[in-house]
Amino acid sequence: MFTGLIEHIATLTSRIPKDTDGGFTLTFSSASPILEDCHVGDSIAVNGACLTVTEFDADSFKVGLAPETLERTNLGDLVVGDRVNCERALAAHTRFGGHFVQGHVDTTATILSLFPDSNSLRLTFQLPSSTPLTLSLLPSLIPKGYVTIDGASLTLTNVDDKAQTFSIMLIAHSQEKLVLSSKKVGDKVNVEVDSVGKFVEKAVRRGMEEIMVGGGNGGALEGMVERVVERVLREKGVLPK
Known part of the structure; x- marks a missing residue:
């Protein structure tokens, strides 16, 4: 970790x-x-x-x-x-900063644009276009959320799901400490999305699938919805009382 x-x-x-x-x-x-x-x-x-x-x-x-x-x-x-x-690797006695990074790179992205903004540097990255992997990672990329770029914990400033791009900003201190500031448009970087986001997205997706198929806890919820709908239809005279 x-x-x-x-x-x-x-x-x-x-x-x-x-x-x-x-x-x-x-x-x-x-x-x-x-x-x-x-x-x-x-x-x-x-x-x-x-x-x-x-x-x-x-x-x-x-x-x-x-x-x-x-x-x-x-x-x-x-x-x-x-x-x-x-x-x-993180030691047990170390003060924790950044965010939880597994060191398991999800994919690479390409630097699409890079330009200075006062003493900061703004970068936009292009994910591999419309691949199943890219589509699975996009839900974990949210503005002001975390992303790991070449091992550095950075804050997302913008995400465009349609274009499948995301952006970050490097302050002056980060520019001195990271190799990212020396890269150029067209270079590739390693990307690891926030693992917490991936776990939450998977849990929500599994819960929705259970509701759709009527299995597990979703079956109980589906039964409750059916009873409510039936009661409303009876009250409106659509179904006999």
């Missing part, structure tokens, strides 16, 4: 293909501030993707990328020299 508060920006210094599964081994350097308490097997979110540390030294750490990670994230597009957002 993570918070979406980026601790450090590291640099990709090595990208080696795996012979076994089509994945890669990546090495990130200039990472000493997040390696003081590191152990093999620890989780570090890299651009929002929860990855397992396989090796490390005082300045660098290695992780493996499986095909699923390559399909879901922008990590496969990284080249040596690219910088990435990093956050260690």
